Amino acid sequence: xxxxxxxxxxxxxxxxxxxxxxxxxxxxxxxxxxxxxxxx
Numbered sequence: 003x004x005x006x007x008x009x010x011x012x013x014x015x016x017x018x019x020x021x022x023x024x025x026x027x028x029x030x031x032x033x034x035x036x037x038x039x040x041x042x
Contacts, residue, residue, distance in 0.1 A: 005033045 008030055016022060026034040 003030060003033070005038055008033050 008026075012024055012026075012034075015024060
C-alpha cells in the first residue's frame, strides 16, 4: 500500500464514521507516522 492509498482509506473512514482520529496498526503505521517528504 502506498501512502496515498492509506490517506484515501482514512478519509473514507472519516467520512463514514464522522471520526477524525484513528489508530493505525501493523506495517501501515510506519506510513502514518513518517512525514511524506521523508519517505523514498
